[in-house]
Amino acid sequence: MLEFADGLQPTRKTLFVEVVLPLAISLNYTYRVPYELNNAIVVGKRVVVQFGKSKLYTAVVANITEHAPEKYEAKYIIDILDEQPVVTQRQLQFWNWIAEYYMCNEGEVMNAALPSALKLASETKIMLNKDFEYDKTALNDKEYLITEALDIQPELTISDIAKLLGQKTVMPILKTLFEKNIINISEEVSERYKPRKRTYLTLNPAYHNQEALKELFTILEKRAPKQADAVLAFIKLSRQQKAVSKNELIEASGSGDSSIKSLIDKDVFIAEEKAVSRLGYDEDEDQLSNFILSPTQEIALAQTKEQFLEKDVVLLHGVTSSGKTQIYIKLIEEMIATGRQVLYLLPEIALTTHIIERLRVYFGGTIGVYHSRFNDNERVEVWQKVLNGDYQVVLGARSSVFLPFNDLGLLIVDEEHDTSYKQFDPAPRYNARDAAIYLANIYKGKVLLGSATPSFETYYNARVHKYGFIELVERYGGVQLPLIEVVSITEETKRKTMQSHFSSVLMQDIQQAIADKEQVILFQNRRGYAPVLICKVCAYTPKCINCDVSLTYHKHTHKLHCHYCGYKEDTPKICPACGSTHLEYKGFGTEKVEDELSVLMPNLRLARMDLDTTRSRNSLQTILNNLEEKKIDVLIGTQMVAKGLDFADVTVIGIINADSLLKYPDYRANERSYQMLAQVSGRAGRRGKQGKVVIQTYDPNHRVIKQVIDNDYNDLYFTEMEERKSFKYPPYFRIISMDLKHKNPEVLYNQAEYMANELRKHFGDRVIGPEAPLINRIRNYYIKSIMLKFERDTISIVKAKAIIREVITQFQTTKLSKGSVIQPDVDPY
Numbered sequence: 106m107l108e109f110a111d112g113l114q115p116t117r118k119t120l121f122v123e124v125v126l127p128l129a130i131s132l133n134y135t136y137r138v139p140y141e142l143n144n145a146i147v148v149g150k151r152v153v154v155q156f157g158k159s160k161l162y163t164a165v166v167a168n169i170t171e172h173a174p175e176k177y178e179a180k181y182i183i184d185i186l187d188e189q190p191v192v193t194q195r196q197l198q199f200w201n202w203i204a205e206y207y208m209c210n211e212g213e214v215m216n217a218a219l220p221s222a223l224k225l226a227s228e229t230k231i232m233l234n235k236d237f238e239y240d241k242t243a244l245n246d247k248e249y250l251i252t253e254a255l256d257i258q259p260e261l262t263i264s265d266i267a268k269l270l271g272q273k274t275v276m277p278i279l280k281t282l283f284e285k286n287i288i289n290i291s292e293e294v295s296e297r298y299k300p301r302k303r304t305y306l307t308l309n310p311a312y313h314n315q316e317a318l319k320e321l322f323t324i325l326e327k328r329a330p331k332q333a334d335a336v337l338a339f340i341k342l343s344r345q346q347k348a349v350s351k352n353e354l355i356e357a358s359g360s361g362d363s364s365i366k367s368l369i370d371k372d373v374f375i376a377e378e379k380a381v382s383r384l385g386y387d388e389d390e391d392q393l394s395n396f397i398l399s400p401t402q403e404i405a406l407a408q409t410k411e412q413f414l415e416k417d418v419v420l421l422h423g424v425t426s427s428g429k430t431q432i433y434i435k436l437i438e439e440m441i442a443t444g445r446q447v448l449y450l451l452p453e454i455a456l457t458t459h460i461i462e463r464l465r466v467y468f469g470g471t472i473g474v475y476h477s478r479f480n481d482n483e484r485v486e487v488w489q490k491v492l493n494g495d496y497q498v499v500l501g502a503r504s505s506v507f508l509p510f511n512d513l514g515l516l517i518v519d520e521e522h523d524t525s526y527k528q529f530d531p532a533p534r535y536n537a538r539d540a541a542i543y544l545a546n547i548y549k550g551k552v553l554l555g556s557a558t559p560s561f562e563t564y565y566n567a568r569v570h571k572y573g574f575i576e577l578v579e580r581y582g583g584v585q586l587p588l589i590e591v592v593s594i595t596e597e598t599k600r601k602t603m604q605s606h607f608s609s610v611l612m613q614d615i616q617q618a619i620a621d622k623e624q625v626i627l628f629q630n631r632r633g634y635a636p637v638l639i640c641k642v643c644a645y646t647p648k649c650i651n652c653d654v655s656l657t658y659h660k661h662t663h664k665l666h667c668h669y670c671g672y673k674e675d676t677p678k679i680c681p682a683c684g685s686t687h688l689e690y691k692g693f694g695t696e697k698v699e700d701e702l703s704v705l706m707p708n709l710r711l712a713r714m715d716l717d718t719t720r721s722r723n724s725l726q727t728i729l730n731n732l733e734e735k736k737i738d739v740l741i742g743t744q745m746v747a748k749g750l751d752f753a754d755v756t757v758i759g760i761i762n763a764d765s766l767l768k769y770p771d772y773r774a775n776e777r778s779y780q781m782l783a784q785v786s787g788r789a790g791r792r793g794k795q796g797k798v799v800i801q802t803y804d805p806n807h808r809v810i811k812q813v814i815d816n817d818y819n820d821l822y823f824t825e826m827e828e829r830k831s832f833k834y835p836p837y838f839r840i841i842s843m844d845l846k847h848k849n850p851e852v853l854y855n856q857a858e859y860m861a862n863e864l865r866k867h868f869g870d871r872v873i874g875p876e877a878p879l880i881n882r883i884r885n886y887y888i889k890s891i892m893l894k895f896e897r898d899t900i901s902i903v904k905a906k907a908i909i910r911e912v913i914t915q916f917q918t919t920k921l922s923k924g925s926v927i928q929p930d931v932d933p934y
Contacts, residue, residue: 121172121179122146124164125200126156127224128212129532133167137179149190149197151223153183153276161263163225163276165192165215183274184481191223191492193509195547202543204829208906208929209532217533218507220484222283222290225276232260232289233678235483239287247278252287283482290481304351306365306374321373332368335360340372349377350581394567405577406432412573418542418552418568420521423577424586424816425557430460432577433517434467437554438496441471445514445550447490447498448536449503452523453745461500468498475501475508503528503537506544513548516541521554521563522780527934534930557787558780561829564822565836587758587789587796589814593805594762605701606693611759611799612705615739617736618757619709623794624732624745625739627698628785629761632715633657633666634697635690638676645682647674653882659717660696670884698761699741714742742780746788756796758789763802764933767809770879772834773934775809779821782813835934839895839902841909842933845875846886846926856916856925857889863912868893868905886926906931 118847120138136154138146144413146152151163160678163186173179216224241249247270254261255268266275312318325333338358342349351365358364362803368374398406405421412419423429437447451460461474472608473496475487490496492509499505503526518526518538526537538554545552554563554572563633567574576707592608602609618625635658639646647656649667656665656674664673690697695715703711712718712728719725731737732752740746766778782800789796800810812821845860847853857875864872881888895905909929916922 120423121170122166123168125167125211125215126162126164127216129210130212131210135174135179136182139181142185145185147190149192150184151191153274155180157854164571167197184277186276186280196509198547199544203533203535207533207535207931213532220481220488222481222485229263230260234286234289237286248282280765304376304378305348306351309375322413327848331360331364334358335364335368401577401579402428402432405575406435408575408743411617413551416573419573420559420563421553421555422559423557427577429555440515441497445512446510446515447515449500449517452520452525471497473499475499475505506537506540513550515550516545516552516555521556522558522560528760536932558783562836585795586816587786587798589798591800591805591810594801594803604705606698606761608801614757614797614799619738622753623756626755626759626788627759627761628746629695629698631694632717632743633694634660636692638688639691640680640685640689641689642685643683645680651885653880658690695741695743712737712740714740715747755788756794758785758798760785760800763800767807775825778809779813833894840933842895842930843891844928845889847924848885850887853887853889856921859921861891867908
């Protein structure tokens with residue numbers, strides 16, 4: 106022990122850390138740091154802490170201080186998990202902003218931001234990684250014990266492993282096993298992403314000699330004429346193209362697979378498997394990587410750069426197929442050259458996989474992909490690579506705004522109007538587009554918002570010069586916008602020319618497209634077979650036992666499904682109310698469209714793209730590949746087919762029933778319908794051929810349909826904005842909605858009335874409600890909604906949120922609040 110001259114000992118520094126726990130608690134908790142860990146503790150590292158009676162959690166260090174908490178005694182942290190911080194200072198700043206702006210807790214943001222494998226807790230499940238071979242002799246005793254236990258029981262929780270080893274903290278050991286790829290953590294491990302392989306053939310160099318080749322022909326013509334045909338076809342093909350694939354050779358020669366296999370076995374051909382692009386871009390890679398921008402694109406690119414000098418956010422408003430992606434690529438190239446990172450946001454996982462192949466052509470291995478279909482090991486891998494700066498470009502869905510960037514220079518938000526950017530449940534209920542603008546601000550980066558049909562908020566901001574604004578008004582390569590024909594379902598029904606859900610016009614166009622070897626996409630914004638089953642005698646409709654919705658019949662399971670909570674039940678044969686056998690299906694979803702088209706046109710090759718057919722990891726990719734390789738004639742889908750897909754041979758688009766979009770009770774219905782119809786139409790005729798769109802509707806004179814036909818976004822915008830202004834809706838007003846939930850409807854009524862009255866004391870008639878929403882019971886919770894509307898300029902939204910928070914807290918301290926759930930949602934659109 107050190108002794109000072111006056112006999113005093115030196116003072117030891119006691120450190121305390123404020124940590125973010127992955128729990129919905131309003132304040133961050135403070136822990137004490139054991140003296141021996143003082144030098145290792147750094148903001149952004151993960152630590153193991155005990156919270157509650159006996160549960161262990163992984164928390165992130167948000168702040169280091171020497172002040173002990175005043176009201177409680179700080180427990181010690183148990184261990185530090187990381188050598189280097191896994192969360193950056195800027196990320197913590199971003200988490201804090203999201204928690205403040207979207208009125209939630211930092212722990213909820215941490216839950217959304219961190220991959221599960223980085224948030225170990227005592228209930229986290231551990232499994233062996235079956236795809237990985239490892240050497241058991243290289244493991245230490247404790248690691249060996251864990252793997253042996255997992256051999257016997259396929260999944261264990263961290264608490265089980267702690268009991269097995271007889272020690273409190275096992276997280277560092279599990280972290281090592283996870284890094285060695287021996288275990289998987291917490292998620293069901295779906296099938297991994299497999300690159301698509303194609304077999305290419307080359308002729309054995311021994312036969313490059315003319316004499317040897319003649320000799321080979323003489324033998325093959327006598328013994329195996331099919332094989333001789335294959336060799337002849339190969340020589341012919343190899344003169345025309347650089348590489349010959351096995352499939353091309355089978356097609357060109359008419360020889361079977363077995364003949365080619367025999368030639369490979371005889372060493373006449375040498376086969377090599379190569380990974381190829383999933384979307385057929387490999388054929389024209391050279392032309393793509395050196396693509397030339399059209400004059401209008403050049404102007405748009407120059408204008409974008411110019412606007413970035415003055416504005417941090419720029420809107421690129423380009424009609425569908427105007428080549429926005431190529432402008433993005435040029436901007437990404439320039440940003441990478443300066444050494445900064447780029448985040449390219451897309452609304453839908455389908456699009457992410459579709460565009461990644463195009464970008465890999467240019468950027469190779471410096472591009473990373475991040476979305477929810479990845480399993481946990483892959484997500485952590487992407488997280489680490491972004492943190493280490495291995496990825497310069499990240500392409501991802503909304504959750505990729507949470508990645509640990511070092512120096513983010515450019516954020517591209519493609520299809521910025523899309524509702525998929527908004528997270529509805531659970532908290533944080535953030536909008537990735539708005540969050541991206543704040544994120545860019547932290548890094549002093551720029552944001553490019555791209556869309557053919559911008560959201561009104563964005564367009565309004567561009568018109569008042571808050572954002573820069575650039576327009577692209579012509580399609581790339583001079584392709585014309587598709588022809589749009591509107592068909593009245595009422596008229597066709599009168600004339601008896603409707604076949605099931607298909608008008609004579611649509612049937613004729615499908616037949617014509619198939620005859621011309623082209624493809625068709627049919628859009629119906631409902632999945633399942635029939636949304637309602639109804640008794641003809643007493644009008645009984647089966648409803649979900651947990652939610653206030655009718656059940657949807659799904660033909661492939663022969664069950665009735667609830668699309669809100671997942672409840673399923675068998676389809677009744679007789680009406681449980683009156684005993685009648687006359688039950689009929691009303692309405693139709695994608696499954697029924699597929700079913701009925703297969704009866705009307707049995708030779709068509711059909712595929713369906715909706716939530717049911719794309720649940721597994723690679724199913725979506727398979728559908729897109731089959732469409733690209735022309736193994737599908739007609740693709741039937743929900744809004745998934747409307748977004749950004751780009752296929753050369755799709756020339757006809759059919760919108761089976763436009764009314765389900767137009768007649769929706771929501772102030773954004775017209776805006777959304779226009780966006781959806783214009784986006785779906787934009788999938789037609791994208792490469793040199795003019796496409797055709799058939800819109801089937803009961804109301805052919807509807808204003809929005811006319812605006813879609815005329816491609817008149819401005820008319821839609823000005824008409825709608827007049828209404829928005831008079832009825833106090835965004836962008837003129839800001840909305841915060843609040844859902845109160847309770848299992849007892851009477852208690853909920855009292856709670857909602859009390860809450861609304863308390864809010865009215867502060868905000869007066871800005872408070873609307875409480876009202877029952879369209880679906881007023883989900884998962885056994887009854888719901889009441891209160892809406893608050895605030896003027897943009899006269900009220901400080903920060904102060905308003907502080908008051909709302911106080912009212913909620915005060916309500917939660919009363920006995921009345923027992924059993925209630927309150928969910929604030931800022932900008933709930």
